[in-house]
Amino acid sequence: MMEVAGPWTEVFEGSERTDASGRAETLLGSSTLTLAPLVADPPSVRRSQPILITSNRTKGEESFSSSSVPSIPNPFPELSSPPVLISSLPPQSNDKHLIKVYGEDSHSRSVWVAPRATAREVCHMLVQTAHCSDQENWALLELHPALGLERCLEDHEVVLQVQATWSLKGDTRLVFRKNYAKYEFFRKPTLFFPECMISDSADVSKGMTSSELIQDLLKSGTCPEIQGFLQVKESSRKSWKKVYFFLRRSGLYCSNKGSSKEPRHLQYVADLEDLNVYTVVNGRKLYGAPLDFTFCIKPSRNPVRTQDLRILCADNEQTRTCWTSAFRLFKYGKQLQCNYQLSKSAAKLKPQSREGTRLTDGKSKSEASLVAMDFSGKAGGRVIQNPTEAQSAEREEGQAWRRREALRCSLPNLNSGARPTSIHKSQPWFHGGVSRKEAQRLIEKQGLVDGMFLIRESQQHAQCFVLSLCYKLKTKHYLVIPCEDGGRKYFTMDDGVTLFIDLLQLVEFHQINKGILPVCLKHPCVCVAL
Template sequence: PGAASAPQVIKVFSEDGTCRSMEVTAGAPARHVCEMLVQKTHALHDDSWSLVELHQHLGLERCLEDHESVVEVQATWPIGGDSRFVFRKNFAKYELFKSSPQSLFPEVMVSSCLDANKGMSHSELIQNFLNSGSCPEIQGFLHLKEVGRKVWKRFYFSLRRSGLYYSTKGTSKDPRHLQYFADLNESNVYFLTHGKKHYGTPTDFSFCIKPYKARSGTKGLKLFCSDPAAASPGQPGAGGRPELSTEPSLPESGHDSCFLPQRSMSDNTLVAMDFSGCTGRVIENPNEALTVALEEAYSWRKKTSHRYSLPTPGQGSLLSTTIHRTQPWFHGRISREDTQRLIIQQGLVDGVFLVRESQRNPKGYVLSLCHQQKVKHYLILPSEEEGQLYFTMDDGQTRFADLIQLVEFHQINRGILPCKLRHYCTCVAL
């Protein structure tokens, strides 16, 4: 008993490859280890820090649950392997629980065939399940790679309390056609980091079920992928990774037709207010709300026009073009591909962003932003008028003295963006 409870040494890596060895108690949960690392690295403390279990040779990773024992997870790894813990942000960690039940269980994926539920609306059906403490049956199509074969086949799956099943005859759920496939209570669900490269997945939305007893190698892995249109939090076996989504390569642009402003889920609960009088009032007229937003943008620029009052314009221009380099959201000359990877790893949640140097425009910058599980890129161009340098994303209609002002403004106001900036991607050195 004494040896079992003795402190254990674990090694944790950061995304830049640096690592730190730590001594933890045998039963230390992942949340406690994250809190220790936040203190040791003097990072900003919030709930988005997470420990990721990464199996590099298999191309698998998963975010540890808060309660999981880190030492017990490490004990399942093969000796001498390249498995490791990675300390990183995951803004989607609790997003699943913040979503509405209707988005967690989409109507097309929830079974309501029981006679008792006939006539119920989708929201009533979900609320009925939640009140009873049970879970509805989830179903949908997934691509499956059968054991010992290279081909992928599409099956209709049903996730029930008793396990995961697939139909041998179309979408039939007749007991004769349902084939038992896996017990999720005895397995972990991992995201495939290089699905197409390692496993030849037909789409980018891939994951696998790995039984506890599968120590090493690909034996025992059950590989899946879904069609892009089906990727959602309610997907069977999504394993808390509703953010697994990418977008086709798009040109970096400041105002593209495919980036028309839309309200995000988080913005739907907000209303425009006017506080110019003695008491505030709700602005119900959309045109008036837009006018107020534009006036606020102008006021913002005017208020900070003397923010960096310097002796000469040349010195002011130099400060404006360099001051952002001290900010945690600025990632320098990072590539578009690395940007996609970093934002996906840290969670495809509305408002996750970073700013980087443009690879196509030597003087420009790019604001990369996640919205509706897609990463969008907005070109920021410097310009000059009457010797005064400014930055803009909309051909000079809205101007900012520097990138810090641009980011701070869009953390409060959506502007031309589809949502406000909420979480910046960051990495810490261990």
């Protein structure tokens, strides 16, 4: 006889089993398998033969045995613990979720966040864990490396809800990065919304100029209607077509007859409520774009698929920025204005920030408090009101400052090893031997705002450096040339008129004085490491 452990016995042909009277009974049959119960009634359990009760049964096995097999009494009731109700167990904690955030050096950091944590809250958490110097101007970006798409999450967006729209097999990631241009269109609206792109139908109030209209609309949390030509990648084809588009509160439209805006010529393209706008990186290589100023729109609730992308290309950076900013304003409206006000109020509470506290007009407190003074008269100092005279005084002060520094450096007791000429290598704004194109890309990633800068080694001129500076949404490059004067080595950008003993001194000077630059150096382009 062969038995299988459990409440049943497997009995095969030619086997025997013993009945209750102790007789052996041969079971005849062909190839059938018979399951006979071991016991018909609950037997009396002998205390001298303990029965092993396994405690690691699954839920399904317990329900099966309890419904099909008689219960076996516990042989040791005095040793058993009282029953534990499942409802009395503490529930598993689902208050935190683990997300992974990448820095610009491709290293990541895992962070536990609440289910309703916003992008702003996650940024503040990363600022504290990464020991960043300032609290503001940070952003969380959604990056799709394979498709070359990236967008800055709005401060109020819930991070876990954004992640829920991603494909499980994709390479989408969150990136922690500086972004000074997130609300720059509130500070300089006329730069971001040129008059030529504002639709005539938006000017409902007569007698109001374009700049006044933009200011009024932005204060109310909306945006003027935008119009203009964009190049569109045709579906299932590699060619691009130039189409006239209109962006309104009701959605995105295109004209099928030139630039006509008559209703019978307008074709509905997309609803702004269900769209996200992305900047396209390396659009020429990935999508065959005619220019580098590419962006795309896609449904926000679906995973990213190539067939869902609508790739658009503008003629210049200002046009692309205008379209992407208008998309954000039309979609979120008053919420963006609230985010901006919250960002300003938070910045005012942190005057010790290295970048300085931001004011309404985009200037720092230290910069706004500087005025041109004239102390040449006998009656004391006076404030210079004439702008031309103020610029002349600024140049004279810069040259006088340079002469004082040159005199200080020529003193015999100067410790020449205190500030070596290679001190710039330890500064966050120095980026080594990056190319001109990569320097422009670094500045674009952190925001095309006036005063964003970095210094790099020149690839065309030996022992020279290049100052890359953003001004009016464009990156300008200034050659820094080494020269000698009185047996000492200096650096200059204006053919020797103003000399600097090292690059650090050059940066410190131009953070206060414009010199030959169109704007003072304000925001160093730094790489974030988590």
